[in-house]
Amino acid sequence: MQVTLDPVFLDRFRAALGKLLIAKDDRVLCAVSGGPDSLALLLLAQQLIPDKLVAATVDHQLRPESGDEARYVQNICRALGVPHLILTPDEAICGNIQSSARAARYALLDRAADAESCRHIATAHHADDQLETMLMRLARGSGVDGLSAIRARNGRVIRPLLGFPKSELVDICARADIRPMDDPSNTNADFDRVAMRIWLAAAQHPFAADRAARSASALAEASDALVWMADMLAAERIRRESGSLVCDFSNIPKELKRRLLIRCLLELDPNLTPRGEAIERLLVDLTSGRTTTIGNIKCMGGRYWQFSDAPPRRN
Structure with missing residues (x-):
């Protein structure tokens, strides 16, 4: 499959990725669910780091069609020439579904990254996710750390799409003539994030994803500065007796x-x-x-x- 992407998108993705990779030859495990966000991440990464890229889809086995969706992503990766893994949890997911699924997903991705000698795990969190997260945490009364929202790097997890709004990711898939999958949980208003997303889409408000991204970045820098200062104070002021x-x-x-x-x-x-x-x-x-x-x-x-x-x- 030959894919041609907008050079402007590629340049922005290259710049974001360059800030997140520890070394230029780092291998990256790309988490691809089959939605427009993760498929756009796959397409951008395939253009820039094809020899250092492995894709993985986590089949949480929570819906009957999830296996077919994972294989659909596998076929796309095969056409792009990207190695692909389908990961399934060791035990059935139960309890708080969103929280348990997230924990299982990252555990599986972490294990797969080790097996594939990938230094980083790339996820498709984007600017709209950042805005939703900031508003959700503001509603909960979070402080500086919480309002810094989604970090571009968290351990080995990197998020190079935080500067991309959702509309651009949908456009990338459309121009590549790739049809994303629809996850019904993304429209279930019982989930806090979906409820916030629906409100943002329906209400007249002054919030914009690009400005939220700038605020989150500034708050992340403030949080890091406080951590740095706390490290110094801890060394000076805490002792065992x-x-x-x-x-x-x-x-x-x-x-x-x-x-x-x-x-x-x-x-x-x-x-x-x-x-x-x-x-x-x-x-x-x-x-x-x-x-x-x-x-x-x-x-x-x-x-x-x-x-x-x-x-x-x-x-």
């Missing part, structure tokens, strides 16, 4: 206190998942010099805040 962690929280802004507090808690219990409200209450208690517990950790306020394993509770 007789099985406890002791930290000097004096004369630093509240946001950095919050980050150091979370570091101390996770140092003692990596499985602890404190929510924002719980951290806020703990900050108030410790600032007031009180002693309290969170999970199995005893927290003592005062000049220096101390954290240790809480004694067993009495029946």
Whole structure:
């Protein structure tokens, strides 16, 4: 199959990919579901890194037609000359379907990337996804980290399409004469993202995907700067004393206190998942010099805040 893409799209994709690959010869596993977003990602990547590209489709086996859809993508990849894998979960997906499917999907992609010696996994998140994510997190009251939304790089996962709106990805598929698949879950308003997407399409609002992408990028830089500062403060101010962690929280802004507090808690219990409200209450208690517990950790306020394993509770 011979495909000719708009040089403007290719130049933008080349620039985005160049910022994300650690080395020019890195192999990339491209996640392709069969929708217009991932097919456009496949087409762009096939044009620029054909010898370093492997495609993979995760068949979650949640719908009867999912196997046929995976094979449809496989046929497209065969026509493009791109090696393709169909991945299926080891166990049936249950519980919270979206969350469980996502966890299974990334686990399968991670395993396949290792097997294929791919340094990166490319996914097709785009500018419209970024806008939806920012608004969803704003509605939940997220802070700087949450509002930085979808990162262009998260570990080995890269997202080179964040600068592309959905309309351009649909256009890429149309010009290549490739028909994307329709996933019915993308129209199920029971899912928060779909509900936000429907609202954005129907409402008169000032939000634009390109401006949201710029805001997300600025917030990501601010988040990285806070992480950098917290790293420096942690090295200077956190110490171990007789099985406890002791930290000097004096004369630093509240946001950095919050980050150091979370570091101390996770140092003692990596499985602890404190929510924002719980951290806020703990900050108030410790600032007031009180002693309290969170999970199995005893927290003592005062000049220096101390954290240790809480004694067993009495029946």
